[in-house]
Amino acid sequence: MFYLVGLPDSAVKESHQRIISALQVSGYKMPTSNIVINMAPADIRKEGSAYDLPLAVGMLAASETISDEKLSRFLIMGELSLDGxxxxMKGALPIAIKARExxxxxxxxxxxxxxxAAVVNNLNVYGVTHIKEVIEFFSGKRELTPTMVDTRTEFYNQQEIYEADFADVKGQENVKRALEVASAGGHNAIMIGAPGSGKSMMAKCLPSILPALTLKESLETTKIHSVAGKLSKNSSLISCRPFRAPHHTISQVALVGGGSTPQPGEISLAHHGILFLDELPEFSRNALEVLRQPLEDRKISISRIKWSVEYPASFMLIASMNPCPCGYYNHPTKACVCNPGQVQKYLNRISGPLLDRIDIQIEIVPVPFDKISSSQAAEPSHVIRQRVKNARKVQEDRFKEHPGVHCNAQMNSRLLARYARPDDKGLELLKHAMHRLNLSARAYDRILKVARTIADLEGSPTIQSPHLAEAIGYRNLDRENWAG
Incomplete structure (x- = not known):
């Protein structure tokens, strides 16, 4: 008889048949005595098929088929097929980190x-393809060769590989400037423009101007992707910032995480990278509203009756949308067929509190023909990236005494008062804009953060009126004449 206790799920319970078949194919027999396996602690549910291999090896050791002399020195995980x-499996990297601890x-x-798993140093990691290799290893009949990965060399060699470059984007200099400011300060941004104006293309170019991942950031990001089972086979560390672009039909759970078996959502998979939401008004309103808390706290807390979990979610939100249902409101050459009520209704699909959390709102107009046909090369991403890196270095030095704050977008009200205080002329300009555009207190903070970033890009220690004027100009959706 075979008893498996300790709250195993269906996948764990079914391991019995897989283990029997794998052992028989490998020339071993299941012990004939009664077998009771207790998976402690008994009050935590055990899920997944990665318990197959350790259960099989444990039974063989308990029946003295193999020696248990060195068994306690190794952590074993893996799913068995019927042929052995x-x-x-999922989550190999977090398991390796725990094994070292x-x-x-x-x-x-x-x-x-x-x-x-081998990116974790001071730990021998052995990759096996068949249960027979593991049995013979613990029986002393075979030696396993540890997998060696030169983590730093591989990591730094792959950092400069990008799929898109701003050199391929013709025109749209004002939008490129807005995205440069967003990258320099870690700000959220939304692009509003007609179909075909280049919104998606420029969003895909954005990772190429962001500062490269640090090893610590890469390890955090790789752990999340490992737990979610999103790493490709034989991959090691993620070397480029994630770019996640879910479709607008995505569910709330898939976006923020959770489910019956807790899994990270798209906002956590975009940790230390970019979450791109194309056609923002088409997303479910409930899904968008759930973004409000992680945009502020840079983490997502999911609580259910039986469990509570917290996932990191420090990402840049980049969104795009058409200005109206037909897509041609404010278009320079094509007439919009929507009435003002339709335009406002379309915009109202995005709540005011969510728009308040988007620092940069930039309107895009189609590129003229002479720009599209021009043979003149645009500014490449690596040049823009150097300016962004310089601005980020200024911010790192500024916030080195403030744990958890790495860029201007993360400043709270206390830090804003200390580092983003405009002069009297700037305050007067900001006061006029606040009254005219009827901005909220959160929008006021956003303008100051963006102005601080613009000043950092120019190497200015103080926020000046031109910096504030540019930051105010990035609040396009707050204009009183927008949407009629």
Whole structure:
């Protein structure tokens, strides 16, 4: 008889049949005595098929089929197939980190996950393809070769690989400038323009001007993707900032995380990167409203009756939208067929509190033919990226005594009063804009943050009137004549 206790889910309970078949194919038999496996602690639900391999090895060791002499020095995880081969699993990197913390000598995982786990130093990681390799290793009949990954070399060699470059974008200099400011300060941005004006293309170019990931950021991001099972086979660290672009039909759970088996959502998969929401008004209003808390706190807390989990969600929100249902409101050459009520109704699909949390709102007009046909090369991303990196370096020095704050977009009211105080002339300009545009207190803070970033890009220690004027100009949707 075989008993498995300790709140196993269906996948864990079904391991019995997989283990029997894998052992028989490999020339071993299941112990004939009664088997009771207690998965402690008994009050935490055990989920997933990665318990197959350790359960099989544990039973063989308990029946003295293999030696248990060195078993306690190794952490073992992996899913078994009926033929004894070992299938990949989720979460190998966090498991490897925990194995090192618990002072295990080595970690045995599926070969497809070996490189992912091997980025953890001071831990021997062995990739195996069949249960027979593991049995013979603990029986002393085989030696396993640890997987070696030169983490830093691979990481830095892959950092400069980008799919899109701003050199390919003709015209749209004002939008490129707005995206440069957004990148320099970590600000959220929304682009409003007619179909075909280049919104999606410029969003895809954005990772190429962001500062490269640090090793710490890369490790955090890779852990999230590992838990979600989003890493490709034989991959190691994520070296480029994530760019997540979910479709507007995405559910609330898929966007923010959760589910019956808690999983990170798109906002956590975009951690230290970009979440691009194309056609923002088409997204479910409920899904968009849930973004408000993580945009402020840079984490998402999900609570249910039986569990509570917190995922990191420090991302740049980049959104795009048409200005109206037909897409041609304010178009220089095509007439809009929507009446003012339709335009306002379309815009109202996005709540005011969410728009308040988007620092930069920039309107895009189509590129003229002479710009499209021009053979003159546009400014490449690596030039823009250097300016962004210089501005970020200023911010790192500024906030080095403030843990958890790394860029201007993360400043709270106290830091704003200390580092983003405009002069009297600037205050008068800001007061006039506040009254004319009827801005909220949050919008006031956003303008100051963006102005601080613009000053950093220019190397100015103080915020001056031109910086404020440019920042106010990035509140396009707050204009009283917008949408009629």
């Amino acid at each position: 081969s070992i299938q990949p 618990e002072s295990f000598e080595g970690l045995i995982v599926p070969a497809q996950n070996a490189r992912e």
